[in-house]
Amino acid sequence: MLKNMKIGIKILLVILLMSLGTLLIISVNSYLQMMGLTREFQEVNTELGDTASEDSKEALQEQMEENLVKLAQKQSQISNEKLIRLRSVIDGGVAYLENLYANQELFIGHDLPFPYETEDGVACAKYMLAPGVQSTDEIQKKVRLLSNCEYVFGPDLENNSMMDNLYLGTHDGIYYRYSRSNLYNPDYDPRLRAWFLAAISEKEGSVWLDTYQDYYGKLCVTCAGKFRGENGGVEGVLATDVTVQDMLDEIVATKIGESGYSFVLDSQLQYLAHPDFSQENFDKSLRNHIGEDTDVLKEIRANASGIVRADLDGTESYIAYATLEETGWKLGVCIDVDEVVAPSVELKQKIDGITSGAQQMVSATLSTVMIRFIIFFAVVGIFVIMLSFAVSGTITRPIQKLARNVENIGQGNLDVRMEVESGDEVGELAQTFNRMLEDLQQYIQNLSRVTAEKERIGAELDVATNIQASMLPCIFPAFPEYSEFDIYASMNPAKEVGGDFYDFFLVDREHLAIVMADVSGKGVPAALFMVIAKTLIKNRAQLGEAPDAALAAVNDQLCENNEADMFVTVWLGVYEMTTGRLVYANAGHECPALMRAGGEYELIRESHDFVVGGMEGMPYTSHEITLYPGDKLFLYTDGVPEATNAKEELFGEERMLAALNACAALRPQQTLHKVREAVDEFVGEADQFDDLTMLAMEVRAYTDTSHR
């Protein structure tokens, strides 16, 4: 396919392939690399996002855990301090009471009212006696002593909003209370109450009792401490009811993130405070809020503070806790794990967002690059096509021009010259063409000159042939006025001019000279030699010389200036018409064939003399036979027996005699024709190698001398 394409298209294809192919490879490569970069970028970004979010998640969790624990500790500490302060009030009160008991004589005191004698809502001291206790002087004396407590308890109650009251019971059965409330239970015996018993059983110092709900449903806790008399015996117990509801509310009210909240547990891990505490069906046991993993309960119980992760109310949560040392309560802070992790998730999303944004930008850039590539491609493609058209045009145009010119030359116009425009191969081709044209013109000139020369020579040779032919007697019957004999001869030269010749002429009225000769060689030199030989022979013969003398003379004459060493074989005979006597000499020529009347052709064999013109001073001999009417003589040159066929066989004397005998009855002219036909048939396609010259003579009668 490529072979049949025009050069221009080929060049175009090659340039296009080279340039656009390279461009395409570069483009595809760049694009792929950019794609790879993008992918790598994407991977790195994803990894970065993952790592960052994971790291931040961990950091956040860690920080959150730390913060939560700190928060729990802080809050528990604050609450604990509050409780410590309250207990210190009891401790202070106990110290004051012991001071009172120790220095009874220093304090006068005053009578105290019964609760119903006081105004409700106004803070004041009041007393009552346990059932069965008589109001003796001793008792009244102690009541008056206890009345001094109001100087301490008043400011204490004033300064501690959490405190509901301060009250004490003695072994004597006195129940003293400093409070705003004036409610009382007449059957109340302080010595049987839990707070009294708990404080008594406590070895040293004050004690916190279990929580309870007061009349208003508020959570309260009691702190109690025993006091001793001057002799060291326990005189009674001082206690206070503390409303912790507000403190707990404060704790619960602490906002912790979105989902977080605080709570308080007692030492048995029962809720004391919880945002949902007030709801009716709220289960107070932490155990029932925690999922499967109950180990966390042990952990919370065992440790002073810490953080656990547990399923709290069906939500995976962090629970930070810290113990209020005063009461053994646990302050808890919990928060949804998801919320803790949320910022890290958000961060991941943010990073992912940035990544995908960057990726989109990269993709956009990539597609822009792609479009640029395509545009670049198109522009370069168009440019390359134009360029290659231009380039191929410069190559093919001269070739097309060349082709047109060559066509012109083909039509015979050799004067056309290629215009050499370039120094490239096409230019060289054009130059070569020009040189070829010049050579061709010169060659044609030479050729026409040579041809003309040849034609001239040919024409001259034709003339020569004609001259040669015209030199030989060629008008038959040659001697119409002579009935004594019939003679016929023919010559077919192998080349235009041959070396053979025959001749017959009258020497006088009664003598006929017959010549058959063959000049060595062929062509013009032979023809020229033949002319000389023929002329000399004729001259000599016409002088009436005997054949041997004539040939000897001719031989000498020819040898005089025979630079070319040419020679001629000659058979010369002189026939006497009156007697039939034939005198002849044979200078190296073929033996003539003779047919006696009624007989067959036979060769006349006699010794041959040397050729004429070969060597000076050669002797020649004459022979003599007599011919009778009806006898036929056949003369020929070597062209007849030596005619050769394609198998290189010679015609030979035997075939010649056979051909002659086949036409023994015919006249000389027909005889020659028949022999010629036999030779031609034998030779066939092979070239005629030698001149074919024949002469036949038939003796019809002797000259009748009596009529003369």
Next chain:
Amino acid sequence: MNIIATDCESYMRLIVDGRVDTNTSPQLQQAVLSAFQKKKDVVVDFLNVPYISSAGLRALLIGQKTAASKGGSMKLTNVSEIVMNILDMSGFSKILQIE
């Protein structure tokens, strides 16, 4: 036609192979003349010569004349019957040395 020329010390021997006719006789003539330039005596071996034309005879005549002018000799050997006939007929057998 082929001619092989052999230097046999005292003479040159030319072994001729093929017809000696108009076309080939210049070759024989040339061979004979160059042989005489080397040696005075030349032997022409005609063992493989089936035919000789008048042009070939002329070459032999020139060779004979050259031999005569140089005082040397030219001999023909192994002449076939046909060639011998031709030599007889043309009278060349009278002037040539034939063995």
